[in-house]
Amino acid sequence: MSRLGQIKSKRAVIGIVGLGYVGLPLAQAFCQQGIKVVGFDIDQEKINLIEQGKSYIHHIGDEVIGAMRSDGLFEATSNFPKIAEVDVIIICVPTPLSKHREPDLGPVLGTGEAIMPHLQKGQLVVLESSTYPGTTDTELANVLEKSGLKKDEDFYLTYSPEREDPGNETFSTSTIPKIVGADTPEAREMVAAVYEGVISKVVPVSSSRTAEAIKLTENIFRSVNIALVNELKVIFDAMDIDVWDVIDGAATKPFGFMPFYPGPGLGGHCIPIDPFYLTYKAREYEVPTRFIELAGEINAKMPQLVVGKTAQALSLISQKALNGANILIVGMAYKKNVDDMRESPSLILTELLESEGAHVAYHDPFLPIIPHTREHDELAGRESVDLTPEIVSGFDVVLISTNHDGVDYQLLADDAKIIVDTRNAMKEFQGRAVVVKA
Numbered sequence: 001m002s003r004l005g006q007i008k009s010k011r012a013v014i015g016i017v018g019l020g021y022v023g024l025p026l027a028q029a030f031c032q033q034g035i036k037v038v039g040f041d042i043d044q045e046k047i048n049l050i051e052q053g054k055s056y057i058h059h060i061g062d063e064v065i066g067a068m069r070s071d072g073l074f075e076a077t078s079n080f081p082k083i084a085e086v087d088v089i090i091i092c093v094p095t096p097l098s099k100h101r102e103p104d105l106g107p108v109l110g111t112g113e114a115i116m117p118h119l120q121k122g123q124l125v126v127l128e129s130s131t132y133p134g135t136t137d138t139e140l141a142n143v144l145e146k147s148g149l150k151k152d153e154d155f156y157l158t159y160s161p162e163r164e165d166p167g168n169e170t171f172s173t174s175t176i177p178k179i180v181g182a183d184t185p186e187a188r189e190m191v192a193a194v195y196e197g198v199i200s201k202v203v204p205v206s207s208s209r210t211a212e213a214i215k216l217t218e219n220i221f222r223s224v225n226i227a228l229v230n231e232l233k234v235i236f237d238a239m240d241i242d243v244w245d246v247i248d249g250a251a252t253k254p255f256g257f258m259p260f261y262p263g264p265g266l267g268g269h270c271i272p273i274d275p276f277y278l279t280y281k282a283r284e285y286e287v288p289t290r291f292i293e294l295a296g297e298i299n300a301k302m303p304q305l306v307v308g309k310t311a312q313a314l315s316l317i318s319q320k321a322l323n324g325a326n327i328l329i330v331g332m333a334y335k336k337n338v339d340d341m342r343e344s345p346s347l348i349l350t351e352l353l354e355s356e357g358a359h360v361a362y363h364d365p366f367l368p369i370i371p372h373t374r375e376h377d378e379l380a381g382r383e384s385v386d387l388t389p390e391i392v393s394g395f396d397v398v399l400i401s402t403n404h405d406g407v408d409y410q411l412l413a414d415d416a417k418i419i420v421d422t423r424n425a426m427k428e429f430q431g432r433a434v435v436v437k438a
Helices: 002-007 023-032 045-051 060-070 080-085 106-118 135-149 185-196 206-238 245-251 274-284 290-300 300-318 343-353 389-394 409-415
Strands: 016-017 039-041 074-077 087-090 124-127 154-159 177-184 202-205 326-330 359-363 397-400 418-421 436-437
Touching: 016 106, 016 290, 023 039, 039 080, 039 124, 039 343, 045 074, 045 087, 045 185, 045 274, 045 418, 060 074, 060 418, 080 106, 080 245, 087 106, 106 135, 124 135, 124 397, 135 206, 154 185, 154 343, 177 185, 185 202, 185 418, 206 290, 206 359, 206 397, 206 436, 245 326, 300 343, 300 436, 343 359, 389 409
Parallel strands: 016 039, 016 087, 039 074, 087 124, 124 154, 177 202, 326 359, 326 397, 397 418, 418 436
Antiparallel strands: 154 177
């Protein structure tokens, strides 16, 4: 049977490189359809947990991993020579920014180097990591062709951007439409067949570069619109107008408006990062990206604005300064109801407040301990405090950075002195606390 026939009959073995917030849910989706998956990761701790039937991602329970393992459909390894034993290789590794805010393709190209010696004729390689147009068909292709095999002659190389949204109860990996881009009809047919086995709707596009551009466009759209409402927040606040009321009112229009909401800064792996991938690549073509860069500047200033609001609230209400103040940040994850720390503005807020002499603690029901992070590793190991009347009343300010559903907001209203609310979480709650929106 041909490789394509194996894929269509669900007999192909899927290799997934990178078992994080993208790779592990994707492995789950394949296993749920009875498709065997071999997961690859350089983090041995993840491999050990999977072998024990345990999960390290909040929205995927231990029972899910246990079932995948007991069915004999999922194994995890750090042994990259096993790449030779799979039919499809899906790369789901991070694409971070360097300290100079330039794309860091190290994880992608390093993965290519690890795969290359074991690449087999007829295998399909799919890159899912967010990146700029041209990464797949040039930079990754160049690495893989060191094997002596040629793209679209000996092996297939395609791009299909991840569209994970951790914590979203409406959409899952299998129900979010899947873009697939390839540079030949044969590769396009093969990659479409892979995902048609597990995802409700697959959308083929003309090339890998088109698919890469689609991913960036989706997240730049969000970045720009979030920047707009963040700027409106500042403007309307100066006019003593509640931007949340404005957005709720505008959202009643059934056409021509889509609500976006302000916050303390951008978080997650995609929206704070992807625009910089396009601006970097655009410079190669001498094309300005003023609009995109302006949005990035506005969003990047939001943590400083929140700190300024906190200082102002302390001064006006309690006649205190940030220096020496005790501040509780509610929500350390980058978005509600997840345990994902990537690019979380709460990390930046913590460092900014402490640089002003404040004493900062945090509460997050999804993150009992701050894990190691790329740019804020000095905060690793800090532990979440409980929310009790005694603990809350001991802080000068409670700063709501992430509005998890499981937080007792009425307790905060009753026992906090000042609440700086960046998410409109206190809209329905009243108590003794003075609430300041930021």
